[in-house]
Amino acid sequence: MSWDEGRGLVQADRRRIQTAVLSSAESEEPLMLPMEAIELDVFRHRYEGETFWCGTLLGGCGGQLTTKLYTDRACHFAHHPAPDGLPHECGRRARGVNSADHLYVRSAAAAWLAGHGEQASFDYTGSAGAPLGSVVDIRWPRGALRVHLDQAVAPVWDDGLEPVLGLGVPVDRDTLIRRWYVHRIRLDSEGTSRRVRIGTEAFARPTEWFALEECEVTERGLSTPAVQRIVQARSAAAPAKWTPGQNTDTAQDTRARELLRKLLYARRTESIALAESVCREMPELAGVSPRLQEQLDAALRSGLVWIEKEVGARRGLFASLEQAVAEKRAGKVKKLLRHAKTAAKDACSEEESRVIDAADGCLTAIAAARSKRLNTLLDDLDQLPPDPDLDVLRIKVRELLRAASEAGSIGPHRQAKVEAWRERVRHTAGPLQPGQGKRLPQLHRQVTRKRWLERRCPRCGANSGQQCAVDTMPGETRRVPHDERLKPIIDERREQQRSRRPWRVYEVTCPDCGQEPEQRCTTSGGPHRSRVELAKEYTRLKKAHS
Known part of the structure; x- marks a missing residue:
């Protein structure tokens, strides 16, 4: 506690001081101290030789201040110690960054009014x-x-005093409706200063903010660009009433409305040709009323942007279609071709026609190749022996079903043959044995990739190291080898595994009880020891000769 003349007994405030005034205790020039150490160094250099004061217009004691630099907390102003060495006592009420906002308002308003040729007086307490x-x-x-x-x-x-309200000052709805708008003010920190911004708040509208330099002084008082729009909208004359049977549009206005409708229709139907035609005609139309002319200009700008965007998308569509044709990707070609034909229904360039024709030809060639592949598979199945290997039959019928699915419409005759082979496999398999219902893995999945091409293919004649050729498309190679090329590798591996397999106990004749192979010993406790040892001996001999 300490005694202050004029205010009596006051209690010391330990909050950090962030604002001061420059040069003297009665100064109206505010300063805000930066909180970061590196910024404080710049601040000190800028105001070298100046003095900082706990100004009376800030509610301060009028004492001189110094700056305190910290790296582990916020920098701030501080009073010089008292002559007796004790901390200085000051009853200043506000010490934060906004404690000098009234002085920043004064400085900004004085400069703004001076720019309009006005001199102002300021009062910080008011008549209230x-x-x-x-x-x-x-x-x-x-x-x-x-x-x-x-x-x-x-x-x-x-x-007589037009209110300008801070962000925390409320205003009721009736006032907004009655006055059309109210002014708001806020101060934003910029470096070591505070920047004033003026806002305009209206009923059912968000507050619009402007720099003080954008505001004007009119007979209504303070005015912002938003105020001008609000006043203009409220002061506009009521529209003339429409009388049935009377058309006040000129021929040019009627044509302008037709063009606007055409452009809208072109965009809805994605017709670039129609949009380009309308956009060419719009600038040539003269004598349109000012209001319609504004609509025409806006529609023209928007239409040109839309055309440019659509042309780019169309160019990308045909480029993708051409690439899909080169890669012979039937599904992608079919999908893109449908979009390309829709885009080219109104107008089509020679290059676009060439791409569409190439896509049609590609689909035709792929369909013919798939149909030929289906016929080849049917012929191969017809040449199988009466009692073919079940695994081979399943693999070939699986290829047949896949080829029939890819070929699309194959006609009733071939469809009947495909269904017949499907039923034959289903009936030939008979009752499922344990493990038989599992789908056999494809042969190329049973052989490591590095061994795919180590042998010559007996089906297409591809030499060692060369990929297998597509049967129905000369010059094209398969992604995986033919099954005929891989089956010998799998058979050899199975034979090697069979030769390396150890002898099982019940595969030898028991020396003690004389039980034949696959017959169990007569003892209840399992095979005789001599039979086990004999199986081990056979296994050792097998390994020695392998």
């Missing part, structure tokens, strides 16, 4: 006796404002 820093009264010969920075003083409307 507000706390220092709550309101700022600004008066000049042609007007007056009262800036409410907080809720300490309620705004009064229509008393």
Whole structure:
């Protein structure tokens, strides 16, 4: 606690001081101290030789301040110690970054009014006796404002001082409706200063913010671009009533409306040709009413942007189609071709026609190759022996079904043959044995990739190291080898596994009880020991000769 003349006994405030005034205790030039150490170094260099004060207009004691630099906490102003070495006592109420906002408002308003040829006077307490820093009264010969920075003083409307409300000052809906708008103010920190921004709040509209330089002084008082729009909209003459049977449009206006409708239709139907035709005609139409001319200009700009976007998308579509044709990807070609024909229904360039024809030809060739492949598989199945290997039959019928699915429409005769082979496999398999119902893996999945090409293919004649050729498409290679090329490798591996397999106990004749192979010994406790040893001996001999 300490004694202060004029205020009596005050308690010391330990909060950090972030604002001060420059040069003297009565100064109206505010400063905000940066909180970061590196910024404080720049601040000190900039104001080298200047003095900082706990200004009386800030509610301070009028004492001189110094700057405190910290790296582990916020930098701040601080009082010089008292002569007796004790901490200085100051009863300043506000010490944060916004504690000098009323002085920043004064500086910004003075500069702004001076730019409009006006000189103003400022009062920081007002006739209402507000706390220092709550309101700022600004008066000049042609007007007056009262800036409410907080809720300490309620705004009064229509008393000669136009209120400008801070962000925390509420305003009721009826006032917004009655006055059309109210002014708002906020201060944003920029470096070591605070920048004033003026907002316009209207009923059912968001607040629009402007720099003070964008505002003007009119007979209505403070005016922003938003205020001008609101006043213009409220002051506009009522539209003329429409009388049935009377058409006031000129021929040019009627044509302009037709063009607007055509452009809208072109965009909805994605017709680039129609949109280009309309956009060429719009600039040539003269004598249109000003309001319709604005609509035409806006529609023309939007239409040209849309055309450019659609042309780019169309160019990409045909490029993708051409690439799919080169890669012979039937599914992708079919999908893109459908979109390409839709895009080219109104107009089609020679290059686009060439791509479409190439896509049609590609699909025709692929369909013919698939049909030929189906016929080849049917012929191969017809040449099988009456009692073919079941695994081979399943593999070939599986290929037949896949080829029939890829060929699409194959006709009733071939469809009947495909179904017959499907039924034959189903009936030939008979009752499923344990493990028989599992799908056999494809042969190329049973052989490591590095061994695929180590042998000559007996089906297509591909030499060692060469990929197998597609049967129905000369010059094209298969992604996986023919089964005939891989089956010998699998058979050899199975034979090697069979030769390396050890003898099982019940595969030899028991020396003790004389039981034949596959017959169990007569003992209840399992095979005789001599039979086990004999099986081991056979296994050792087998390994020695392998």
